[in-house]
Amino acid sequence: MIMEMPKGKVIITVAVNGAFVTKDMTPAVPYTPEEVARDAYDCYNEGAAIIHIHGREPDGKPTGAKEYFAKTFELIRKKCDIITNATTGGGSNLSIEERIKCLEAMPECASLNMGTMLRTAGAGAGTPWINKPEDIEAWAVKMKELGIKPEMECYSHAMFREVQNLINKGLVEPPYLLNFVMGMKYQGAVDATPEYLMSMKQFMPREAIFNVTAVGSAQLPITTMGMIIGGNARVGIEDNIMYAKGRLAKSNAELVARTVRIARELNLEPCTPDEARKILGVKKFSY
Numbered sequence: 001m002i003m004e005m006p007k008g009k010v011i012i013t014v015a016v017n018g019a020f021v022t023k024d025m026t027p028a029v030p031y032t033p034e035e036v037a038r039d040a041y042d043c044y045n046e047g048a049a050i051i052h053i054h055g056r057e058p059d060g061k062p063t064g065a066k067e068y069f070a071k072t073f074e075l076i077r078k079k080c081d082i083i084t085n086a087t088t089g090g091g092s093n094l095s096i097e098e099r100i101k102c103l104e105a106m107p108e109c110a111s112l113n114m115g116t117m118l119r120t121a122g123a124g125a126g127t128p129w130i131n132k133p134e135d136i137e138a139w140a141v142k143m144k145e146l147g148i149k150p151e152m153e154c155y156s157h158a159m160f161r162e163v164q165n166l167i168n169k170g171l172v173e174p175p176y177l178l179n180f181v182m183g184m185k186y187q188g189a190v191d192a193t194p195e196y197l198m199s200m201k202q203f204m205p206r207e208a209i210f211n212v213t214a215v216g217s218a219q220l221p222i223t224t225m226g227m228i229i230g231g232n233a234r235v236g237i238e239d240n241i242m243y244a245k246g247r248l249a250k251s252n253a254e255l256v257a258r259t260v261r262i263a264r265e266l267n268l269e270p271c272t273p274d275e276a277r278k279i280l281g282v283k284k285f286s287y
């Protein structure tokens with residue numbers, strides 16, 4: 001069967017920092033566990049159900065250290081019950097082993113990239129971002145053992161091949177959570193256009209729920225379209241530092257608040273974290 005979100009509901013994810021955005025680009029990007037926890041609470045209060053986190057050193061350099069994520073989750077849990085989603089993508093400076101250390105801190109969800117890409121810009125320009133099929137399978141096995149929900153990141157239609165491989169081998173369980181990453185040119189994503197979004201939905205597997213991520217100025221229109229066609233929205237400074245042309249977003253919470261307003265105009269009510277856990281089959285951890 002084809003999975004659908006409950007009528008009148010939408011899940012809002014906020015990606016607060018990423019690996020590329022620096023404080024030189026915007027002072028609103030959080031680096032430290034304390035800064036991320038502050039943003040988590042503010043975004044939770046605005047209607048976000050999930051927070052997607054990259055580890056960052058005090059100077060902004062990406063880190064995959066278990067200690068960073070454990071401290072961040074501890075601080076978040078003291079403030080609210082937003083769902084924690086850790087990256088296994090990390091940054092171009094991290095080894096494969098370093099990228100998956102975050103799983104030891106027990107996030108409720110974790111990103112799982114569905115293929116190898118070539119970085120074409122930024123500090124890692126010209127270097128391949130390796131996600132071999134055997135590594136993807138091993139990470140899926142690890143997440144399943146730990147009870148962590150994988151969010152399968154699809155940058156192009158070709159990546160559905162690896163999604164189907166995990167499904168065929170029973171390494172992921174329904175409802176499958178897919179994230180369509182669009183417009184991320186420097187990592188090989190399809191363009192963030194309505195046509196590509198509709199085709200990504202067309203080719204997604206059955207028993208899957210999808211989330212839409214779009215980079216830069218495409219974030220607002222493409223995530224809105226994603227909500228209209230039955231998906232969920234990811235917003236945040238990782239993907240877009242601007243609120244409007246010529247004006248930086250004041251905070252991650254400001255971007256969440258706008259998407260929540262739009263969702264409600266579309267007669268969609270943002271899910272609470274517990275509602276999202278039930279819909280996605282996410283296990284709630286105690287920290």
